[in-house]
Amino acid sequence: MKLIMLLWLVLLCSCYGTRQSKGGGQISGTPAREINSADVVLPEGYRIEAVASGLNFPTAMAFDEEGTPYVIEAGYSYGEVFRKPRLLKITGGKTETVATGEENGPWTGIAFHKNNFYIAEGGQKEGGKILKVTPGGEITAVVEGLPGMGDHHTNGPVIRDGYIYFATGSVTNSGVVGPDNAEFGWLKRHPELHDIPCEDITLAGENFETEQVLTDAQGDKAVTGAYLPFGTASTAGQVIKGKLPCSGAVLRVPVSGGKMELVAWGLRNPYGLAVSGDGKLYVTENAADVRGSRPLWGVGDVLWEIRPGAWYGWPDYSEGKPVRLFKTPGGPALKPLLQEEKGEVPKPVAVLAVHSSSNGIDFSSNGNFGFENHAFIAQFGDMAPNVGKVLSPVGFKIVNVDVQSGAAKDFAVNRGKKGGPASRLHTGGLERPVSVKFDPSGDHLYIVDFGILKMTEDGKSVPVENTGVIWKVSVTR
């Protein structure tokens, strides 16, 4: 009996280390995008339909005062594809260009407020911005010079109490610039880049030796410390001055213009921002990957309630827990990068699937739609093997989260014996949902589906243009 139990355990666990990654984007060929709403499964009493297709890297939606839907196309995708971002009006399934931006995407989010659109420009080439766009298409920058040229970008915005709230992603995976950033493409463009703390920090003096990717000489090594440029070592007790704008933070400026203020920091990639019915600000955080000089393993994406002035722990905490708990199996121990913590780290509202890339968020405010005061979150889906290994595709769906209990449930998923994007399942369902938005009535939930983004076996991103779709979920009961 003991032998059987032992063999059973071996069978069940059959060595994680030897199993290959089966990420959702790890597909061969270039599939055409098919659309079939019957391939998406929802709870009883809801139906889904596609309302626009052929969009180029769509990322977010907004509605004007008449309830007309608008969508933004990012203008940039991982895989170093640069295009001009656009604001499009959707009428009867057709799109009309309202405004065209510069090749400084990705445009990641949009809000409509008092007859103007506010757009978060990621800033991959020249830094992040918050743009104001008139209905006539005139673009002006409300905020410029945000960190956005690294791994993560400028996100948001949402408007609350006369302020534009927006977020800046971290420059790196876990605080240290490394060869993974050269693979992203930006390190050679901007070798001086590194993370910027929002307040003064004191370093523990942790350094990381890696291949020197900025020179051609074989065998060259680089030693890099936290919050410093690639190839610059740190010393214990070294103070890095904090400043605004910083990376990995939620910031705000008055809608009418004025001084930028820090709301919260110590976040890795705060992507989706939304205000709940009771006026609280929530943020989804894309958690650390198994890559670079300081890989973290098994870190779930997080839904946070944002408390003014709080430090959320990055790069020394994830999910509100110390990084030592996220050591790669068989890898070196993880030590804090900061000598002193910057405050008590809050507890997450919910911890979501590892590598799910939990992105855009909105709240149901309508009893008719159901799930009132629940958060709906678009899960873009894993980017394995670049982010780390997964045993099956993760994400590629919409989940709803009860923010009181932290319980997550599937809301919109692709049918099939296995999960994953439609391109992998050979169906016409969801590909990579990147954001969700209720219309002003609250009766319909719109899903922005980025389209196909393949991953090669060596971890490169290959987006397929013009495969984005807008889906609309309605109540049938």
Next chain:
Amino acid sequence: MKIFFVILLVSCCWMACTARRMPASSQASAEVEHGRDKYMQYCQKCHPMGESGLGPALNNSPAPGFVKRFQVRHGLGAMPAFKKDVISKADLHDIMRYMKSMKREEKLPS
């Protein structure tokens, strides 16, 4: 030895079943609801909705309850151990109830 192969065969058949379940909003007992909350806290991120992700699927796992409890307590492979000071005996009991309830949910159409 014969019994092992029988078990192996049954296990393989079981694991060939889908781990995926319908997006449901069924009501559950207080124990199951509590188990769900604890599952969300400790298990969900690697086994989302009982499906495979970073870790293997649980909804179609043929392992009996005592094996699963053993694995939770002692960890195995890449899975960390969760001792009684992290997940109490009562919480683990409720997590197991929740996992059973997930198994019983309607399967997704293929």
